[in-house]
Amino acid sequence: MLSPNSGGGTEVALFFNAGPRLEAEEFRLIRDLVHGFCGIRLADESRLAVERRLGERLDGLGLQNFAEYCELLSQTGRGQGELEHAVDLLTTNETYFFRERPQLQAFENEVLPQLRELCALRRSLTVWSAGCSTGEEVYTLAILIARSGLFAGWDVRVFGNDISRRVLKTARRGVYRGSSFRAMPEGWKAHFIKTPDGYMVESKVRSMCHFGHFNLLDRGRIALLGRVDAIFCRNVMIYFGDEARRSLIDSFYDRLTPGGFLMLGHSESLLHLSTAFELAHLTGDLAYRKPSQLPFVPRGAS
Ligand SMILES: C[S@@+](CC[C@H](N)C(=O)[O-])C[C@H]1O[C@@H](n2cnc3c(N)ncnc32)[C@H](O)[C@@H]1O
Incomplete structure (x- = not known):
């Protein structure tokens, strides 16, 4: 790599x-x-x-x-x-289920309840995994959303994109083995069905997930995504130059619903790139949020 x-x-x-x-x-x-x-x-x-x-x-x-x-x-x-x-x-395509556990736990326990409130009127939720590689991140997010029980009966869409057609083929197939599962919680096995080629993501979860082939620098293409409520872009920008990072952050800002969240990889930040977002201090993690009228309520403060 x-x-x-x-x-x-x-x-x-x-x-x-x-x-x-x-x-x-x-x-x-x-x-x-x-x-x-x-x-x-x-x-x-x-x-x-x-x-x-x-x-x-x-x-x-x-x-x-x-x-x-x-x-x-x-x-x-x-x-x-x-x-x-x-x-x-x-490109480096390294990824696996439940990668960066503390961040995903914060997403489940603190971000999802806020998104439920933010999106309650329209009863629809869109999450984007930007640079999704072989799809484990997309399915991880969909499983977290399904298990939360907060969005039952809503129109939920988890969308992943990548520049590589090769990895997207694997993502769309949704069949995984061995190292993809190295960090997955034991209890999640129920979301997979054993097949001769590996373990296939269950259809209830697959039906929430969609994949697209496009370049994250293609702002015109990104505009076609419409509004998204949360963006995960993890372990992608570390490989970018500053100009590309700025262009991508601007696209994320444009796409996010006011009050929506941007989650980066643990070694990535918006330092020197953008001041447009506000910080959301989560338990054990830090996220970015597009400012809105609705304040961010940290866990335990009500
Ligand atoms: C290391 S993987 C990260 C996968 C996942 N986000 C994670 O953290 O586990 C980075 C992915 O970003 C994709 N990528 C890199 N540059 C890209 C670009 N300009 N547009 C779309 N995808 C890109 C690569 O093809 C690769 O699959």
């Missing part, structure tokens, strides 16, 4: 690449194209990791070296399709 842009490239020293060599200039071209396309900033230290990951792609395309690959990436039309493919090979 490539390291987040703030980190080093520890894996880099561990591998010797026997395939085609990626020259510094070629790396810079790929880095700039990837950054412009999807916001992901490849650190200089990741050059060898990029060389190894894309080296296999060169083989598949019958190309001799990275100079030919860069030429392909630079072509109008065909280049864009290949760039999508390259990004798919370079």
